[in-house]
Amino acid sequence: MAERIATMELSLFWKLRNALFALRKRLGFSPAGAMPPFALDPAERSIITAGGPYGQWLQAHHSRPADLARLREVSEVLPVRPVISLVLGVAGPLGERGEATVASVLAQVYPHWELCLGDAASDPRTASALAAYAARDPRIRPAARAATGDIASARAAALAGATGDFAGFLEAGDLLAPDACFEAALCLNRRPDVDMLYSDEDTIDASGALRDPHFKPDWAPDSFLSRMYTGHFAVYRRALIEELGGLRPEFGDGDEYDLALRLTERSASIHHVPRVLYHRRAQPSTGPGDAPGDSNGAARRALGEALERRGEPGEVRDVPGSPGVHIVRYRIAAPSQVTIIVPTRDHGEDLDRCLTSVFARTTYPNFEVLLVDNGTTETASRAVLAHWAERDPRLRLLEYDVPFNYARINNWAAQHARGAFLVLLNNDTEIVTADWLEAMVEQAQRPAVGAVGALLLYDDDTVQHAGVIVGINGVAGHSHKHFPRASPGYFQMLRAVNNYSAVTAACLMVRKEVYDRLGGLEEELGIAFNDVDFCLKAGAAGLRNVWLPHVVLRHGESKSRGHDTTFARRQILYREEAFMKRRWGTDVRPDPYYNPNLTRRAEDYAIGLEF
Numbered sequence: 143m144a145e146r147i148a149t150m151e152l153s154l155f156w157k158l159r160n161a162l163f164a165l166r167k168r169l170g171f172s173p174a175g176a177m178p179p180f181a182l183d184p185a186e187r188s189i190i191t192a193g194g195p196y197g198q199w200l201q202a203h204h205s206r207p208a209d210l211a212r213l214r215e216v217s218e219v220l221p222v223r224p225v226i227s228l229v230l231g232v233a234g235p236l237g238e239r240g241e242a243t244v245a246s247v248l249a250q251v252y253p254h255w256e257l258c259l260g261d262a263a264s265d266p267r268t269a270s271a272l273a274a275y276a277a278r279d280p281r282i283r284p285a286a287r288a289a290t291g292d293i294a295s296a297r298a299a300a301l302a303g304a305t306g307d308f309a310g311f312l313e314a315g316d317l318l319a320p321d322a323c324f325e326a327a328l329c330l331n332r333r334p335d336v337d338m339l340y341s342d343e344d345t346i347d348a349s350g351a352l353r354d355p356h357f358k359p360d361w362a363p364d365s366f367l368s369r370m371y372t373g374h375f376a377v378y379r380r381a382l383i384e385e386l387g388g389l390r391p392e393f394g395d396g397d398e399y400d401l402a403l404r405l406t407e408r409s410a411s412i413h414h415v416p417r418v419l420y421h422r423r424a425q426p427s428t429g430p431g432d433a434p435g436d437s438n439g440a441a442r443r444a445l446g447e448a449l450e451r452r453g454e455p456g457e458v459r460d461v462p463g464s465p466g467v468h469i470v471r472y473r474i475a476a477p478s479q480v481t482i483i484v485p486t487r488d489h490g491e492d493l494d495r496c497l498t499s500v501f502a503r504t505t506y507p508n509f510e511v512l513l514v515d516n517g518t519t520e521t522a523s524r525a526v527l528a529h530w531a532e533r534d535p536r537l538r539l540l541e542y543d544v545p546f547n548y549a550r551i552n553n554w555a556a557q558h559a560r561g562a563f564l565v566l567l568n569n570d571t572e573i574v575t576a577d578w579l580e581a582m583v584e585q586a587q588r589p590a591v592g593a594v595g596a597l598l599l600y601d602d603d604t605v606q607h608a609g610v611i612v613g614i615n616g617v618a619g620h621s622h623k624h625f626p627r628a629s630p631g632y633f634q635m636l637r638a639v640n641n642y643s644a645v646t647a648a649c650l651m652v653r654k655e656v657y658d659r660l661g662g663l664e665e666e667l668g669i670a671f672n673d674v675d676f677c678l679k680a681g682a683a684g685l686r687n688v689w690l691p692h693v694v695l696r697h698g699e700s701k702s703r704g705h706d707t708t709f710a711r712r713q714i715l716y717r718e719e720a721f722m723k724r725r726w727g728t729d730v731r732p733d734p735y736y737n738p739n740l741t742r743r744a745e746d747y748a749i750g751l752e753f
Contacts, residue, residue, distance in 0.1 A: 195748065195749040195751060196344075196352070196353060196354075196355055196749055198749075198751055199355070199739070199749050199750075199751065200352065203417075203418075203739075204418075205319070205320065205321050209321075210251050210320050210321060211251075213251045213252070213321055213324050214251040214252075214253075216324075217251060217252045217253060217254075217324055217327070220327060220328070220331050221331060222327075222330060222331050222334065223254045223327060224254065224306070224307035224308055224327055224330050225254050225255065225256060225305070225306035225307050225308075226252075226254065226255045226256075226306050226307070226308050226309070226310060226323050226326055226327070226377060227255070227256050227258050227301075227304035227305065227306030227308065227309040227310070227380065228247055228255055228256070228257050228258065228309075228310055228311075228312055228318075228323075229258045229260070229297055229300045229301050229304065229309055229310065229311045229312065230243065230244075230257065230258070230259050230260070230297075230300065230311075230312045230313075230314060231259075231260040231262060231293045231294070231296035231297035231300060231314075232259060232260065232261055232262060232268055232272070232293075232296060232314055233262040233292075233293045233296065233314075234262075234268065235267050235268055235271070236268065236271050236314065239314065239315035239423065240314040240315060242315070242317060243312060243313075243314055243315060243316055243317060243318075244257065244275060244282075246317040246318045246319075246320070247312075247318060248279065249318075249320050250318065250320060250321075250322065250323045250324070251320055251321055251323075251324050252321075252323040252324035252326075252327050254323075254327070255281060255306070255323050256281045256282070256283055256304065256305065256306055257275075257281060257282045257283065258283050258285060258300040258301065258303050258304045258309075259272045259275070259282065259283065259284045259285060259300055260285045260295075260296030260297050260298070260299045260300030260301075261284065261285065261296055261299075262291050262292055262293050262295065262296040263291045263296075269284075272284035283303055283304075285299040285300040285302070285303045292391065292394070293395075294389070294391040294392075294393065294394050294395070294397050295391040297311065297389055297391075297397065298388060298389040298390075298391045298397070301383070301388055301389055302388065304380060306380060307379070307380060307381075308326070308330070308377040308378060308379055308380055309377060309378055309380045309383060310326075310374075310375060310376055310377035310378070311374070311376070311398050312374070313374070313422070313423070315423035316346075316374065316420065316421060316422050316423050317346065317420075317421040317423075318375065318419065318420060318421075319375075319417075319418065319419045319420065319421065321417075321419070322341070322375050322419035322420065325341065325415050325417055325419055326339060326341075326375075326377050326415070326419075329413055329415055333411075333413055335411045336379075336411050336412070336413045337378065337379040337382055337405065337408075337409040337411045337412065338376065338377070338378050338379070338402065338405060338406065338409065338411070338412045338413070339376065339377055339412070339413040339414070339415060340358070340372040340373070340374075340375065340376035340377075340412075340413075340414055340415070341374075341375045341376070341414070341415040341416075341417055341418070341419035341420060342355065342356060342357050342358055342415075342416055342417060342418045342419065342420075342737065342739070343355070343356050343373055343374055343375065343418060343419070343420040343421065343422055344356065344418050344420075344421055344422070345421070345422050345423075345424045346421050346422065346423050346424060347424050348424065352421060355418055355739075355749065356373065356633055357416065357737035357739045357740050357749075358371055358372065358373075358414060358416075358737060359371070359414070359641075359734065359735040359736060359737060360413075360414045360734040360735065361412040361413075361414060361734075362640065362641035362686075362734075362735055363406070363590075363641065363686065364585075364591075364639055364640070364641045364686060364688050365638065365639065365640045365641050365735075366402075366403075366406070367445060367448070367468075367470055367639065368467060368468055368469065368470070368638035368639040368640070369466050369467045369468065369634060369638050370398075370399040370402065370441065370466065371633070371638075372402065373420075373422075374420040374422065375419045375420035376398075376402070378401070378402070378405055379409075382405055382408060382409065383401065383405070385408075386401070386404045386405060386408070388401075389401055393440045393443065393444055394440045395440055396440025396441040396443070396444050397440070399440070399441050399444050400440070400444035400447075403444055403445070403447075403448040404448075404451075407448070407451060407452065416737055416738050416739055439460075441466060441468065442458045442460065442468055445458045445468055445470065446458050449470065449472075454472055454588065455472070455473045456470050456471050456472035456473050456584070457470070457471045457473075458470055458471075459471060461634075461637050461638070463630075463637075464630060464634050464637045464638075466634075467634050467637050467638050469638075469639060469691075469692055470639070471581070471584060472584040472585065472587070472588070473584075474580065474583055474584055474587065475587055477506070477507065477508050477583070478508065478561065478562035478563060478583075478587075479508045479509065479510065479560055479561035479562060479563070480506065480508065480509040480510075480561045480562075480563040480564075480565055480579055480583065480651070481509070481510050481511075481512060481556075481559035481560060481561030481563070481564050481565070481654070482500065482509060482510070482511045482512070482565040482567050483512045483514065483552055483555045483556065483559070483564060483565065483566055483567065484496065484497070484511060484512065484513050484514065484567050484568075484569050485514045485516055485548065485551045485552065485555070485568075485569065486513060486514065486515060486516065486518065486527075486569040487515065487516045487517050487518050487523075487546070488518050488519060488520045488523045489520075489523060489569065489570065490518075490520060490522050490523030490524075490525065490526035490527070491522075491526075492569055492570045492698060493523070493526055493527075493530075493569045494526050494529075494530075495572055496567070496568075496569050496570065496571050496572055496573075497511070497513070497530055497537070499571075499572045499573035499574075500567075500573055501533075501534055501536075501537075503573045503574075503576045504573065504576065504578065504579055505576045505577050505579075505580065506577070506578075506579035506580050506583070509536065509561070509579060510536050510537070510538065510559075510560060510561060511534075511536060511537040511538070512538055512540055512555050512558060512559060513527070513530060513531075513537055513538065513539050513540065514540045514541075514542050514551055514554075514555045515527055515539065515540065515541050515542070515543075516542055516543065516544070516546060516551055517543045517544075527539060538558075540555065540558060542554055542555070546668070546669075547665060547668035547669075548647075548663070548668060548669060548672060549662070549663035549664055549665045549666075549667055549668055549672040550663075550665045550668065552566055552647075552662070552663055553662040553663055553665065556654070556657060556658075556662060559654060561654065562653065562654055562655075563582075563583060563586055563587075563651055563652070563653055563654065564651065564652055564653075564654050564657050565579070565582070565649070565650065565651045566647040566648075566649070566650045566673075567648070567649055568647075568648040568649070568697065568698075570697060570698035571598070571648060571649060571695045571696065571697050571698075572695060572696040572697075573695055574599075574694040574695055574696060575596075575692065575693050575694045575695075578596065578693045578694075578695070579651075581690055581692055581693045582594045582596070582651040582690065582693060583651070585651075585688045585690065586651045586652060586653055587653070590684075590685060590686055591685060591686055591687075591688055592652060592656060592677065592680030592681070592683070592685030592686060592687050593644070593645050593650050593651070593652050593673075593676065593677050593680055593685075593687045593688075594645070594650070594651040594652070594687070594688050594689075594690065595607070595609065595642070595645025595646060595649065595650055595687070595688070595689045595690065596645075596649045596689070596690055596693035596694065596695055597636075597689075597690070597691050597692075597693060597694045597695070598646065598648060598649060598694075598695050598696070598697040599627055599694065599695070599696050599697065600624075600696070600697070601696060601698075603626065603627045604624045604625060604626055604627065605620075605622045605623055605624060605625045605626075605627065605629075605636070606620065606623065606697050607620045607621075607623075607645075607646045607648065607697065608620065608621045608622040608623075608625075608631070608635070608636055608689060608691070609621040609622075609640055609642035609644075609645060609689040609735075610642055610643060610644035610645060610646060610673075610674055610677070611642070611643070611733055611735070611736045611745070612643045612644065612674065612678070612726070612728050612731060612733040612736075613728055613729070613730075613731060613732070613733050613736070613742050614742055614743075614744070614745055615742070615743065616719060616723065616728065616729045617671060617674070617719050617722045617723065617728045617729070618644065618671065618674045618722075618728060619744075619745040620646070620745050621635070621642065621689075621745060621747075622635070622636055622745065622746070622747070623745040623746070624745075624746075625746070631747075632747035635747075636691055637691055638691060639688060639689070639690055639691065640688070640689050640691075640735070641686050641687065641688060641689075641735050642677075642687055642688075642689050642735050643674075643677060643678065643681060643687065643733050643734070643735055643736075644673060644674040644676075644677035644678060644687060645673070645677060645687055645688075645689050646673055647663070647672065647673035647676070648695075648697055649693075649695050649697075650673060652680075656680065656685065659683075660676065660679045660680060660683065661679070662676075663675070663676050664676065666718075666721055667718050667721060667722075668714070668718075669711070669714055669715065669718060670715055670718050670719075671718050671719070671721075671722050674722065675722065675725070675726070678726055738750070
């Protein structure tokens, strides 16, 4: 009861505060430093009404009036105070929601901005409304009407009139957080070489409450080629935009995606601010995973042109049921041989299922299998080994009877490989996707790519592996573990290609020259984390690890060697955890592909409430 009373009192306080601001506005009374009520209202109201984990997170993280007043003071003593041009295209009358967008710009605590308004010439009242805004504040710059009358041309016209050091884009109806421009300016003071920066965002629902926060990863080039996950709030160095020829209106709703693709080909200086600085208005046809508009395949066309510019020919495919998400299928330059390494011991039934799926379903023509027997003793299992040794000339049976050490077995087998590509494959897996090797070679052939991983499912069609997140439970955890196969995942991540810090060696492809150059798997890690260590070595060498949603296998997960439940196995696991913490600092290291606002205690992308 006391909590309900406190909530009612808080709600009444904000209603009275907003009423006071509304009265001041009607009287034309706008003292310096006053915050318009709509600038904070959605966030404050969500704290009162939304509840749940995000409500708790907002209570701890959103900027309060005293915080904003302090940031306003800090803004004036920043050594560098770049002007940020905010570009807004308008189609039709602004309306209440469009006015709220403009008001959220006026409420910025960082004063060095300009609002560049482009008119799509669709309503005669719009020009007079924009002129009235310009008369109110000289930082508001209405552009000439777009001759073609479409919103993309209006944005391009507005950008052409921009004079700031950086430019960012807004959508009518959306709101900037009051500290958005400040956080951008602060970042640019800390990192003056940055050419693009972007932030996290959330959604304003029909009631005005905030929900569905999108806590994004740091810059992930291959994730970006699958969807424009950077979204808003993003700003770009305007001089670089001009060098690139600005926005291209012919890409319609995909114009900013096209711009960002071109810009990130010229610069790798891209920074992510892990703060919610943009509130996106929910549309009736969109959900929490939907990307910015993709009308007439604009994003697909932008990606196709990007592949041509980059000299990586391929086909851009839509993902059914996932607007704005695409899969790039690269052309294989040469179908070089792939060596599939399968360590095994006993468990003949699992092995037979694995090898049957490899030979019966694989459509890639050029592969061999190295079946490494690590001391099989079961009669039935030995019969399976003998059967496969005689069945297909593409399989070679090797004996390596040493104490179990997964890393050492694979390293030894790699010395006998004939292929230009290696696949590390567990004997308790089963191939589901027939073109699995084609899809993995497409990525592994690219010079910038290290390890390539796949979607692994349990027998009940839930996710076992969809990429590895470093830092979960102290060392590493599997992304989206136990999610239903049909789930889109966190903001479509289960349907998109993604960069991860690591992928599992239960099914991992890598160029053999990379495997050799990195020294193979770490033999100090005989049971666990050797794949994570290997992928982190690849990352440290400047290579990106890629996970593919369209390569699907089933995985028994440790059927052959069991789980780490015995005392001896647990002791080994503890030693290997300590090794990873010592070498990589996994217990304190931030994973660049996992947002710090998400939990490090679970594998489900839950909001982090560890504060």
